[in-house]
Amino acid sequence: xxxxxxxxxxxxxxxxxxxxxxxxxxxxxxxxxxxxxxxxxxxxxxxxxxxxxxxxxxxxxxxxxxxxxxxxxxxxxxxxxxxxxxxxxxxxxxxxxxxxxxxxxxxxxxxxxxxxxxxxxxxxxxxxxxxxxxxxxxxxxxxxxxxxxxxxxxxxxxxxxxxxxxxxxxxxxxxxxxxxxxxxxxxxxxxxxxxxxxxxxxxxxxxxxxxxxxxxxxxxxxxxxxxxxxxxxxxxxxxxxxxxxxxxxxxxxxxxxxxxxxxxxxxxxxxxxxxxxxxxxxxxxxxxxxxxxxxxxxxxxxxxxxxxxxxxxxxxxxxxxxxxxxxxxxxxxxxxxxxxxxxxxxxxxxxxxxxxxxxxxxxxxxxx
Ligand SMILES: Cc1ncc(COP(=O)(O)O)c(C=O)c1O
Numbered sequence: 001x002x003x004x005x006x007x008x009x010x011x012x013x014x015x016x017x018x019x020x021x022x023x024x025x026x027x028x029x030x031x032x033x034x035x036x037x038x039x040x041x042x043x044x045x046x047x048x049x050x051x052x053x054x055x056x057x058x059x060x061x062x063x064x065x066x067x068x069x070x071x072x073x074x075x076x077x078x079x080x081x082x083x084x085x086x087x088x089x090x091x092x093x094x095x096x097x098x099x100x101x102x103x104x105x106x107x108x109x110x111x112x113x114x115x116x117x118x119x120x121x122x123x124x125x126x127x128x129x130x131x132x133x134x135x136x137x138x139x140x141x142x143x144x145x146x147x148x149x150x151x152x153x154x155x156x157x158x159x160x161x162x163x164x165x166x167x168x169x170x171x172x173x174x175x176x177x178x179x180x181x182x183x184x185x186x187x188x189x190x191x192x193x194x195x196x197x198x199x200x201x202x203x204x205x206x207x208x209x210x211x212x213x214x215x216x217x218x219x220x221x222x223x224x225x226x227x228x229x230x231x232x233x234x235x236x237x238x239x240x241x242x243x244x245x246x247x248x249x250x251x252x253x254x255x256x257x258x259x260x261x262x263x264x265x266x267x268x269x270x271x272x273x274x275x276x277x278x279x280x281x282x283x284x285x286x287x288x289x290x291x292x293x294x295x296x297x298x299x300x301x302x303x304x305x306x307x308x309x310x311x312x313x314x315x316x317x318x319x320x321x322x323x324x325x326x327x328x329x330x331x332x333x334x335x336x337x338x339x340x341x342x343x344x345x346x347x348x349x350x351x352x353x354x355x356x357x358x359x360x361x362x363x364x365x366x367x368x
Pocket of ligand 1: 052053054055056058081082083084143148176177178179203204213
């Protein structure tokens with residue numbers, strides 16, 4: 001159910017210990033308890049490994065995907081963020097077929113050249129990569145609800161299409177649910193959209209505010225991870241009791257009846273209030289929301305991918321951000337980050353936010 005985190009060089013010692021019936025290197029009771037709760041909520045996860053961050057989770061998920069398939073290349077989507085591992089700090093070149101260039105100084109081009117970039121909500125961009133390089137693609141990694149280019153919803157059939165094409169080419173589907181897991185729904189985006197990925201990455205929420213990450217999925221894949229299998233991955237602080245305890249408590253609170261209904265009601269009230277403020281002030285703003293995640297794009301164009309997200313007027317967002325801050329509302333400091341509603345928020349907070357938005361828009365009118 002949960003993989004312990006012993007060093008693979010200890011495999012022989014572990015086997016000996018197991019034969020003697022000792023639990024050397026085995027997961028702790030706290031790891032087992034958090035794993036049990038995660039597995040119950042996210043049934044695609046048959047075996048899970050705890051790590052210390054979302055970055056570690058995606059990096060390690062890709063390693064085991066490559067080992068399982070014996071292939072090197074991966075597909076990621078333009079505008080999706082999966083942490084700061086070298087190979088994932090890659091953006092698209094001029095087109096979907098372009099091998100990507102590093103996004104940051106210090107990342108050698110050779111590290112990102114195995115990363116192929118497709119366009120979110122564009123099944124053809126994925127299909128053409130598979131048609132050309134299908135036998136070399138280990139996995140497709142995606143935020144099932146994109147939240148790092150602002151909130152961008154998957155269009156009907158898009159995620160299902162990814163499930164089908166990865167199966168067709170013997171490649172794995174990895175859902176990065178570091179943001180959406182236990183936030184969008186208790187079972188994550190995959191529960192909501194009814195799609196079973198091969199591997200899921202989690203973080204943030206499952207640590208209740210402490211540093212944590214996890215990756216898990218089909219047993220036959222996860223069994224390749226050391227110490228059960230040969231794929232090296234370990235971490236001194238992985239599965240530490242503090243993070244596990246906070247995670248268990250967070251999931252216990254989230255599992256209470258009415259949690260996600262409350263978040264949806266707050267989200268809906270915020271969306272409608274902001275919509276009204278936008279309309280009555282003649283602003284060019286498009287609101288994208290799902291559950292407790294929301295982005296106000298300063299653009300009138302519907303946002304479906306990174307290119308359309310980038311049409312937003314970031315200068316205007318900056319002005320709005322500061323107007324809101326003056327009124328005591330601290331929004332995400334970037335146009336391309338999502339706003340999150342938490343269980344601590346109340347309808348009075350939503351009303352205050354909507355009122356501040358109306359005042360901010362009025363203050364932004366030309367001549368003010
Ligand atoms: C979708 C997604 N994946 C991975 C990560 C990386 O997680 P961490 O910052 O814990 O390394 C993030 C961080 O925001 C994220 O949003």
